[in-house]
Amino acid sequence: METADYLQLIGFGAGGWGGRLLAGAGLTLAVAVCGFILALVIGALGAWCKIRGNAMVRLLTDLYTTALRGVPDLLVIYLVYFGSSALLTDVGHFFAANGFISLPGFVAGTIAIGVVGGALCTEVLRGGFSVVPTGELEAAMAFGMSPATCFRRVLAPLLLRSAMPGLGNVWLSLLKDSSLLSATGIIELMRATQVAADSTHMPFDFYLTAAAIYVLMAIISGLLLRRAERHYSRGVRGTGTRATQALGGVKP
Template identity: 40%
Template sequence: MLDGYGSTIIEGAWLTLTLALTSMAVATVLGLLGAAARLSPVRPVALLGEVYSTVVRGIPDLVLILLIFYGGQDLVNRVAPLLGYEDYIDLNPFVAGVFTMGFIFGAYLCETFRGAFMAIPAGQAEAGAAYGMSRGQVLRRILLPQMIRFAIPGFTNNWLVLAKATALISVVGLQDMMFKAKSAADATHQPFTFYLAVAALYLLITSISLLLLRFLEQRYSVGTKAVEL
């Protein structure tokens, strides 16, 4: 299968999926923090969240990947001698990829979560407080479940884009399925075969993701009624 490179491509696909899932976890945390900052009544905090969201979304992903990976590595090796560490430090491509992708897509999820929170009528939080709930209980029992329902469509779109954007991490040496496919294509001079296989694997990942996230959306929509225009 694939001139003996099939197992190598599958190994790369597993690494790609791991990278995407881990990056999305980081992005979700940063997105929630960013949304909380943007909705904060404290002006400097809200401004910080706005700057993060605006700046990161305004720079191409590939530029940020190269800037964070190579710039971060240079910064680490400049700071390390000041702390008494003299050896050269190579950043792990997987770890760098996870935090870079998480940082980038955290800015997009920041807007997704902010919009979802804003879609919840303010009276519901006030009603929860009137029933004697603490802020944590209002957030956990009233706001978060509804926020998730409103956020799932945007979250789904960001996940699909992130899953495909993991191909960019191959430029910093991560041996994901894109890196493996390029190596196999160079060795066999059959680029169409291997890139088509990678395209099929990406399509498989995104198709399964759509099915799972649609099921999740339907589950969180139980008890709600669609508005007919």
């Protein structure tokens, strides 16, 4: 295919598929962001249960993280979508409603990848908490900080300093998992690409374009994540710089 024809095909003019691909990429990002936020909430609760919970709570949390990390992501999506639909349909029939009732595909997809990501975030946040010096928390409480202030100003920055690389991996994993959500009926990037490829009989061109869009999103995500890592590692870098200067510029 000529370059001009290819650009026209993926462009935004008449006969171009650029608008639909861009809308699919936007939906991919939206569901990944919502799923990641849900994963962080679940992960924080799971990490707290593993650290502070009793034996039964820790056992249940271990079962959750082990099961969700071992079950294929697509199977989790099917279970959430069809399981919630069956439950809502039964509840609707109980209240004399007719027909099939299901969650919107976006909501079901967000819950599915959020539950999967929550199992990963649980272990990442638990590992990050384990390296937080207890003396820092004790000093904060000794200064009279409330638990909320201590978490916001001491615990969260120290935890994120070590957990940020792992959380970045979780984000990229959820971004890729969003390509499976066409099973819930939403037209994300991969589904929009499939429709375009089937309609034009040019699968290689459109799937290559989709790959380029995913790579672009991954590159932008990597830049933002590295910026966040530098933000939460400011004290470490400063200490290392001062130590280097004290040794006459020789790195230890």
